[in-house]
Amino acid sequence: MNKTHIALAIAALMPAAAAMADVTIYGEIRGGYEYNKTYRASTALDSNGKPQGNSQINDWTSRIGFKGNEDLGNGLKAIWQVENRVNIDGSESSGFNTRDSFIGLAGDSWGKFRLGRLSNYANDMMEQVDPGYYSSQSVGGLAYFTRLDDRVNNAVRYDSPNWAGFSFAFLYGTDEARGASTDGSRTNRQTWNLGLSYENSGFFGKYNYQHWGDANKALVSGGRSSNKDWHRFEGGYMANNIYAALGYQQIRGYIDGTAGAYADSKGVLYNKAAFNALTAGSSNLDVSKEVKTRELALTLGYTFGSLTPYFSYVKGYDISVGGSDVNNSGYDQYVLALDYALSKRTEVYTSYGHVKWKGNNVEKENSFGLGLVHRF
Numbered sequence: 001m002n003k004t005h006i007a008l009a010i011a012a013l014m015p016a017a018a019a020m021a022d023v024t025i026y027g028e029i030r031g032g033y034e035y036n037k038t039y040r041a042s043t044a045l046d047s048n049g050k051p052q053g054n055s056q057i058n059d060w061t062s063r064i065g066f067k068g069n070e071d072l073g074n075g076l077k078a079i080w081q082v083e084n085r086v087n088i089d090g091s092e093s094s095g096f097n098t099r100d101s102f103i104g105l106a107g108d109s110w111g112k113f114r115l116g117r118l119s120n121y122a123n124d125m126m127e128q129v130d131p132g133y134y135s136s137q138s139v140g141g142l143a144y145f146t147r148l149d150d151r152v153n154n155a156v157r158y159d160s161p162n163w164a165g166f167s168f169a170f171l172y173g174t175d176e177a178r179g180a181s182t183d184g185s186r187t188n189r190q191t192w193n194l195g196l197s198y199e200n201s202g203f204f205g206k207y208n209y210q211h212w213g214d215a216n217k218a219l220v221s222g223g224r225s226s227n228k229d230w231h232r233f234e235g236g237y238m239a240n241n242i243y244a245a246l247g248y249q250q251i252r253g254y255i256d257g258t259a260g261a262y263a264d265s266k267g268v269l270y271n272k273a274a275f276n277a278l279t280a281g282s283s284n285l286d287v288s289k290e291v292k293t294r295e296l297a298l299t300l301g302y303t304f305g306s307l308t309p310y311f312s313y314v315k316g317y318d319i320s321v322g323g324s325d326v327n328n329s330g331y332d333q334y335v336l337a338l339d340y341a342l343s344k345r346t347e348v349y350t351s352y353g354h355v356k357w358k359g360n361n362v363e364k365e366n367s368f369g370l371g372l373v374h375r376f
Helices: 003-019 121-125 272-279
Strands: 025-036 054-059 064-072 076-086 101-107 111-119 151-159 165-172 190-199 201-210 228-238 244-255 288-304 306-316 329-339 344-358 367-375
Touching: 111 121, 121 165, 121 190, 121 201
Parallel strands: none
Antiparallel strands: 025 054, 025 064, 025 367, 064 076, 076 101, 101 111, 111 151, 151 165, 165 190, 190 201, 201 228, 228 244, 244 288, 288 306, 306 329, 329 344, 344 367
16 A cells, blocks of 8 residues: 555544544453352252352453543533443343433533433442442342442433532432322322532541332232332541441332332342241231331441451341331341452452341351452
């Protein structure tokens, strides 16, 4: 190829290269070996209904994303992102926008506005009490405590700028299904979420509130929109190699009349075996009664060079049904973990988790994990 042809080829490629210049490809690949003895979906139960141990190679929520922006002038930008869940263990296939995916506008002085599939505040701005890596089968992290940290379809969200350490966010999710309730009226199960934050010199305090509409209406086809409202607070200190986070949450909702147990959007709240064993044949399963749960979580860690050990404890208080506590329906969870930084982008991570259910004839749960994490 002569010089003229080379020059023409370069000139032809320049517009395409310029168009791609604002696109960033990013992600995390996370996974490892786990030994799980839990009530999760892929672990087997014996003839007595107790979980059996199972060796697994699991993905730890790997993801890949594409994002970019365009400067529109006067401090205004167009922003976009498409992010996808990746299962490196081949366990399941996912769509192309299973994680936060949106288009929006951002301004230097007024914050950002987005629409699409978006995280609630607890999912992307909190979880300081749960720094670990683990699969959906494991109790090697605080998945019970963070079970409502999720994404909302058909949502709009506004995030404020930072004012001397203070910021807030507001999300609204529409109810496009608008099903029919048993009384013949249409449901309106929209949701809205508010997040507040203050951070200064390593200290932080964050608050999350989410509300679901028509929570006590049962559908004609059965079932119930179980969640009503949810409060969570996290606070602590993260600086000078110290990691300390305290969390408390309260969730209110209604028993699922179809399943005969209290279920939230992430599956059965607390543990189906424990709850059903304690309330079988009881009037507490009246689906008109409100259910309330309360949990307290604490995580401590300290960095020694490349090593950061963590200890987490969660106390799940007894479930309240219709204003009365169901005795021995809570749980205690302990997690010991160690993170070893091989570089700024690659880590070795190991953990052991233990959950003790307080109900009679309900087995303890245990998990061990060892794996790798890489960011790009």
